Amino acid sequence: MGEAIVITSGKGGVGKTTTSANVGTALALQGKKVCMVDTDIGLRNLDVIMGLENRIIFDLVDVAEGRCRVAQALIKDKRFDELYLLPAAQTKDKDAVSPERVKEIILELKNDFEFVIIDCPAGIEQGFKNAVAGADKAIVVTTPENAAVRDADRIIGLLENSNIRSPKLIINRIRPHMIKNGEMLDVEEICSVLAIDLLGLVPDDEHVIKAANSGEPTVMNPNSRAAIAYRNIARRMLGDTVPLMPLEEKRSFMKNIRKLFRIG
Amino acid sequence: MDGRLRSLTAAKHRVTIKGVKDGLVFVLDDTCPFADVVDELRHKMETTHQQILTGPVIRVHVKLGAREVSEEQKEEIRRIIGRRGNLLVQSIQSSEPPGAGARMGGSNIKVMSGIVRSGQTITHDGDLLYLGDVNPGGAIICSGDIYVMGALRGMAHAGMTGNEHAIIAASHLRPTQLRIASVISRPPDEWNVDDEDTYMEFAYIRDGKMEIDKIHRLHRVKSGNNAGNRPEFA
Numbered sequence: 001m002g003e004a005i006v007i008t009s010g011k012g013g014v015g016k017t018t019t020s021a022n023v024g025t026a027l028a029l030q031g032k033k034v035c036m037v038d039t040d041i042g043l044r045n046l047d048v049i050m051g052l053e054n055r056i057i058f059d060l061v062d063v064a065e066g067r068c069r070v071a072q073a074l075i076k077d078k079r080f081d082e083l084y085l086l087p088a089a090q091t092k093d094k095d096a097v098s099p100e101r102v103k104e105i106i107l108e109l110k111n112d113f114e115f116v117i118i119d120c121p122a123g124i125e126q127g128f129k130n131a132v133a134g135a136d137k138a139i140v141v142t143t144p145e146n147a148a149v150r151d152a153d154r155i156i157g158l159l160e161n162s163n164i165r166s167p168k169l170i171i172n173r174i175r176p177h178m179i180k181n182g183e184m185l186d187v188e189e190i191c192s193v194l195a196i197d198l199l200g201l202v203p204d205d206e207h208v209i210k211a212a213n214s215g216e217p218t219v220m221n222p223n224s225r226a227a228i229a230y231r232n233i234a235r236r237m238l239g240d241t242v243p244l245m246p247l248e249e250k251r252s253f254m255k256n257i258r259k260l261f262r263i264g
Numbered sequence: 265m266d267g268r269l270r271s272l273t274a275a276k277h278r279v280t281i282k283g284v285k286d287g288l289v290f291v292l293d294d295t296c297p298f299a300d301v302v303d304e305l306r307h308k309m310e311t312t313h314q315q316i317l318t319g320p321v322i323r324v325h326v327k328l329g330a331r332e333v334s335e336e337q338k339e340e341i342r343r344i345i346g347r348r349g350n351l352l353v354q355s356i357q358s359s360e361p362p363g364a365g366a367r368m369g370g371s372n373i374k375v376m377s378g379i380v381r382s383g384q385t386i387t388h389d390g391d392l393l394y395l396g397d398v399n400p401g402g403a404i405i406c407s408g409d410i411y412v413m414g415a416l417r418g419m420a421h422a423g424m425t426g427n428e429h430a431i432i433a434a435s436h437l438r439p440t441q442l443r444i445a446s447v448i449s450r451p452p453d454e455w456n457v458d459d460e461d462t463y464m465e466f467a468y469i470r471d472g473k474m475e476i477d478k479i480h481r482l483h484r485v486k487s488g489n490n491a492g493n494r495p496e497f498a
Contacts, residue, residue, distance in 0.1 A: 146400075150382050150401050153381045153400070153401065154401060156381055157381035157384050193400075193417070195379055
């Protein structure tokens with residue numbers, strides 16, 4: 001029996017889908033059997049980011065309404081051994097499925113997969129309720145902005161009410177130089193407000209946008225700092241102790257050393 | 265006299281009858297069950313004090329101490345005393361307005377813990393001691409005082425029912441908004457708060473405006489309250 005993890009944030013545009021794609025892929029890279037479920041019915045994106053859009057035949061609503069079996073709707077990502085996607089429908093809306101039905105589908109998937117990663121839509125309405133219905137654990141994604149932190153706080157409250165204890169936090173799109181100048185909320189401040197365990201920090205990285213557009217998850221690019229952050233997150237989810245990555249880029253560290261030598 | 269009544273008289277008097285200039289005051293003990301008071305009252309009216317309580321019409325004031333009674337219970341007291349035709353019950357009073365007595369004794373403080381997150385509201389009738397943070401978008405609403413052992417970053421409304429003597433204290437007072445009774449205030453333009461300090465602070469109303477002060481000055485404000493006066497500072 002695997003575990004179902006919902007990736008949620010409240011606010012839109014903070015990187016839920018990107019995080020789902022990358023965490024799912026990173027877990028698959030670690031040799032785990034992973035299924036990603038897109039619950040953003042009507043505004044599906046996960047298939048686009050994964051580059052699997054053109055292979056969709058059945059979707060979550062088809063499964064929920066009994067038009068096909070779960071296994072028929074799953075799309076296998078051929079780049080990995082065991083990575084599958086259950087896409088959302090694009091033509092319906094969030095009311096097309098019920099939380100009870102989603103729960104049954106997730107339960108079925110948990111029998112076959114070690115990890116079921118559920119990509120949650122923005123908001124706190126029906127779509128959120130559907131997404132959390134079958135989840136055992138939750139990862140809350142936020143960015144270092146007041147509005148995102150406020151919404152993350154609201155979501156954590158709702159998760160606690162729906163019996164998902166101790167959600168984990170990912171802070172996405174960190175810009176170290178802005179934090180350094182005091183123009184962006186710093187990590188400690190966010191953690192002290194939200195008061196949940198930190199799972200990882202993901203720096204803002206242009207590679208992420210490029211990768212999303214080309215349908216290749218960032219994790220596959222070893223030169224990207226965000227990719228390393230996502231790999232670290234996956235390792236932490238598997239129980240490894242991985243220290244947090246220093247936020248400053250390595251290049252500036254090397255520069256400092258060079259500077260030191262010049263002085264010497 | 266049966267055993268039960270003897271034990272009643274041997275114990276502390278639950279009903280004390282005093283003479284004042286315009287009649288009699290019945291002081292009913294507020295620490296025992298109401299039924300015991302009624303028993304003793306009935307006993308005194310019908311047996312032991314039968315002799316003294318006859319004669320011309322006498323006005324009676326009943327004092328209940330801190331006990332709060334229902335209308336039916338008041339009616340019962342009236343009926344028992346009224347059975348002697350010459351006793352006229354003028355008033356039945358508790359010593360404090362409902363709720364206030366218990367609050368000043370500090371016995372009505374409720375202790376809660378956790379985190380009040382965005383979108384969550386805690387309401388309480390009385391004083392509240394909250395162990396944990398109140399985040400932006402979260403709210404605590406109380407009819408009495410609010411004490412937060414943690415960071416108050418959200419909204420707090422003390423004295424919701426109109427008690428202007430209520431206060432709001434927090435280990436880290438950085439609220440989005442504070443309300444006491446009907447006074448609303450928000451940082452930072454209205455208060456002189458030094459952003460660097462980490463003293464525990466509290467908010468109260470002075471002359472209709474909200475003021476912030478360090479916690480060690482709280483006793484002055486609160487002692488002023490207990491005397492029923494406005495807080496005053498030297």
